Amino acid sequence: MFTHRHRHGRIYETLKEDLIPLSEMKEEQSGIIVEITGGAHAAKRLADLGLSPGAEVEVLSSTFFSGPMQIHVCGSKLIIGRGLAKKIIIKLK
């Protein structure tokens, strides 16, 4: 749609300072997934739902305190717990 995907290698050229976990993103911010940290199990589950490096993510809304976030990825909406969101590293647009 309006997303641009890169092959993995290229994204790593980005400076570390520009990267934040998805859990810290504010509403209406968007960015591109650079890396999924944490176990292969979680990363696989996420990739099956379209959350993998190169995909564009937009935060639609989040709840109070450390509740879940509603995000837009792969042309569809997902609810994701904050703990999982911490494992997704984003380069802000």
Next chain:
Amino acid sequence: MSDEKKISIVLAGQGNTGKSAVFNYLTGLHQHIGNWAGKTIEKSEGTLFYKGFTIDVVDLPGIYSLTTLSEEEAISRDYIINQKPDFVINIVDSTNLERNLIFTLQLLELDCPVIIVLNMYDLARKKGILIDSKGLEKHFGVPVIPAVASRGAGLSKILDKVVELKDNTGSHWQPHFGKEVESCIDELIPDISDLKSKYPARWIALKLLEKDREIIDMISGINEPLVRKAAVLGKKLEDIHGHDSSVVISDERSLLSFQITRESTTYKRTMQTINERLDAITTHRISGYILMTLIIGGMFFSVFSFGNWFSGLLDTLFSNWHNWWNSFAGTSVTASLGWAAIESVLALFQIAFPYILPFYILLYLLEDWGYIARISFLMDNMMHKMGIHGKACVPFIIGLGCNVPGCMACRIMETRRERFITAVLVTMIPCSAVSVIIFGLVGKYVGIWWAMGLYLMAVAAIFAVGKISSRLMLGEPVELIMPMPDFKTPQIRTVLYQTWDSLKEFVYIASPIVIIAGVLIHAINLAGWMPAVAAVLSPVTVTWLGLPAITGILLIFGILRKELILVMLAAYLGTTDFAQVLSPQQMITLAIVSMFYVPCIATISVLWKEYGWKKAMAVCVLEIAFAIFLAGVVKRILGFVL
């Protein structure tokens, strides 16, 4: 070989794609259609006849991926590989093409004959998404059929294709990944081909690189060096990409589905629809919670008002049946036990129709509309404090109506650990029968604020038990991740099917045990053992809890149906003015015991069926101990207050 005129097809797809709607439409057998992902866990089968063919249809559980992660997914993969259905019908949600194609790619890797159905084609169009189905067909080399399952549009085309291609499935396009992955596959394939396995060689190579437990175990039994070779290649991939090799392949797959989606889809900007605005309001951090309170509160208010009215109506309807039975069957012991059985069934109906039926209708209406996922979103944080996540609020809400379907709804939780913890907590939720006791006894004679206090106490107890049990149960808590469905106009037909299905399941599961227990307790009563039972229980009821000895018997009957405690108390006293025999303090104590002391017999039977008798009994014993302890402590505290 199978019969010439027989065709077998399976329906496969991610959760929430309308797969069950297709199944219902094709077979006329009605089962659940969920608006939350991955709800159908048991396999459903059906048969239909079309153009002289007998077509067997199997509905596989809603899944995200074919790499074994959870029970349901394992079932689906095994089924496709071992049963070799003639066709795998891949139901795809057109509004979420990119995410759904990831699964489609995995199906194609399995090298089985696939037909792709682009379901909810009309919704996608409305959202401004135009999918080039012909282009997809060309790309994949398999039929791609646009459809709208809720209206049945396009579904006969599936059957036409199935019949047309019956003996002519041929091979189709195989997903190809980046060159590093492909070179690893190429190195593995010659060795795998030597195995002459029933699985496609390329697929085994992929699964070995993906570190699929099941396949590694299988291959290491035949050819250990091959597994080691795959591990070395996998390591090489990991060195290049800096990820686990299984993630590398998943990433490649999602990249591929992104590319295919981009090539085959055009977008039109559409106006912000009412539904999108509604979405923003219902998930907002302030208005979302206000709206949720209003909606759930309104739902309970209307169910209870309707239920009380209807149950009163049924009471008058059934009031003469006992006398008719006596004049017809006499008053012998057998006749009396027969009446106990009938009474149990009537009791079940009096819960099922006035309370559970309207409750289910409203619940499924909310679900089909798409609202339930919003509740999961809003409640996730609170649920996490109990070691479970947002999806658990669905069984909780159902449990407020009746614990039995509440426990059954725990199936939507991902792991056995989550499922069991949620079920235990559901048994502690005051169901409509317990609410009758709380309001009929405490609310009416002690004060409405005391009744509210009891509800607060239930919430606190559930929190505490949730915290403790999530510590005790081994295993990592699972984080919430689920697709958020768009709001859509609820389909009355879907809602009614689901309601009917759940109601049927409730009656099937509950009735045998309710009848047996009803007859058994009645027999003990007839034998004149009840005073002895009351005497045996009196150290607890009289000494510790300070209640009249008769409550021991009431609590035993309460196992059948909790509101029997109140009904039988009235029968025993010959009046409904409970203030004559119970002090406020005793009323509160009795209400607390009734709330927690044991799930009713129907709930126990569900726990038994889903988790085994050991766990069911453990829950009963612990809850009895907990209720007696808590009520006794509260009684002593109340001694100072009241």
